């Protein structure tokens with residue numbers, strides 16, 4: 001946690017920071033209901049739609065005794081009258097102890113953290129970063145694999161616009177991963193993240209094929225949704241939206257310990273028959289978000305349990 005104790009990017013967190021947060025999340029999972037924030041107000045400002053991130057943050061705050069204010073639709077705020085993001089943040093910081101913000105513009109969270117008198121938690125900024133999703137992803141990987149070290153992590157689908165995979169790559173730099181980037185050319189991992197891996201000697205393989213043989217060596221199969229809202233050309237979206245669909249039959253040769261993760265929401269990329277397969281872990285992963293976000297809120301406020 002840096003910049004006014006804000007959480008803007010996962011890149012700022014050391015291995016020790018990450019492990020501390022995961023151990024805090026373990027404690028919250030054992031005991032999620034604690035009135036340790038009864039004098040705190042948490043603001044949730046969502047300029048973009050959300051189900052899990054907003055509701056798990058609000059549940060996290062409520063289970064810790066905090067009060068929650070905020071909005072789920074900027075159309076009901078004075079931003080429609082021309083109020084700037086700066087003025088909105090300055091106003092909300094008069095009322096709340098911490099601001100959780102999702103915004104459609106890349107860099108909006110960093111800007112908010114720079115000007116805000118209270119800490120800002122980035123709940124997703126455009127196609128850039130989603131650090132709290134990454135922490136719950138790391139918690140899910142840690143719980144299911146018993147370690148974060150030396151894992152083969154397969155990232156599948158929209159690697160161009162998927163902010164969760166970008167944040168996950170950065171976080172895993174501390175843990176000696178091997179990545180497989182499985183995407184069609186149109187949605188390939190951006191050069192900047194491949195350079196990021198090369199500069200840190202993180203091995204990665206790029207593939208376009210997606211089948212049972214390709215994924216047989218995976219420890220984690222991280223599926224992603226093709227992000228319709230980021231396309232300027234909807235014809236291109238139509239061309240690639242169903243390019244990879246994971247079916248239960250494709251998991252027959254998977255390692256017994258392998259888990260399928262997905263930040264959700266899913267559209268077509270995981271068939272419903274996978275839900276009953278023991279490798280499926282995406283609903284538990286979303287539940288882990290509650291505990292990870294309890295840890296993040298407390299850490300941002302300087303509270304350790």
Ligand code: CP
Nearest residue numbers: 050051052053263264
């Ligand atoms: N994973 C995730 O960010 O989900 P929501 O968009 O529903 O918050």
